[in-house]
Amino acid sequence: MTTSSTHNQTSWAQRILDGDRRSLAQVISLLENQEQEGFNILKELYPHTGQAHIIGLTGPPGAGKSSLVDRMIQEIRTRGHKVAVVAVDPTSPFTGGAILGDRIRMQRWASDPGVYIRSMGTRGSLGGLAQAVYATVQLLDAAGYPYVLVETVGVGQSEVDIVQVADTVVVVSVPGLGDDVQVSKAGIMEIGDIFAVNKADLPGSQRVIIELESMLDLGSHGNWRPPVIPTVATTNQGVSQLVTAIQDHYAFLKENNLLMEKRLTRQKESVLQRLTERIRKDITELWTKEHGSQIWQDLAAKRIDPYTLEEQLYLNWKGGNTVDKKD
Ligand SMILES: Nc1nc2c(ncn2[C@@H]2O[C@H](COP(=O)(O)OP(=O)(O)OP(=O)(O)O)[C@@H](O)[C@H]2O)c(=O)[nH]1
């Protein structure tokens, strides 16, 4: 999908602020494809961001994250708020695509103007996904959704590091995966603000709860002790408690002046990431343009060493000069 460059940016931004869902979908696609026009629209909307509570849900495949999100939408709607969802599927080559179960679940919100759901895959570069998600969340924030839920698969090594996006991270665990699969996975205990043990109707859930509780007892987490909440997404059990815990965590962040700090850290990181990516592209382009595969041949034939090469490429990029060829 393309948008005409003759389009007035202000009108795009205004339509987002006015809650036009079609425009929202179009701008998200721009962001997903890393189109500069999308970021230009975000520039204008930036002053309108910072109102939404960004909630990340992460956990192993099939843990019931989407089912929980669906129930949370219901709960948040019951409490009288609008809500937006970004379902991130790093493995999917399809944009805006979701598996059948997700489609059916999402379908029931299609007629509710207070709910906006969007799936994001990796149509562009895999590395660009995190940035696209981050930008999309900001857009939804500016569009006036007070709650933005972000569902991602996996923890730690995941392409989209949820901590980079969310104010509150809900780690979803399930019984039956074996303890080292989830609980002791590096980083999982540190990133969770809330632990949901879903599929609490299945055997073994009590053990997962006890394990999580004892690991949390050992750890240090400042003044916020992450709660462990059993849930059954299929029957809505525990969902109200989960949403209340999420709201409590937000209140905690605000009361302790941690929210601004957290968000600033994230924004700095995002600026650095985008800058690094831009410079990386620049350098790659530079040497491809000027040397083709010659530098690699030189390297292979030991006509140049990798350290000198790196130094030369860096100076070349920095000064805009040509790399000295070895004769
Ligand atoms: N018994 C039981 N099944 C559940 C529960 N929650 C979800 N499920 C089932 O688990 C399966 C996976 O649910 P999803 O919500 O798609 O899980 P997910 O974590 O979003 O999966 P991915 O996005 O593919 O990683 C579905 O068949 C659900 O019906 C639960 O609390 N108890």
Ligand SMILES: [Mg+2]
């Ligand atoms: Mg899912």
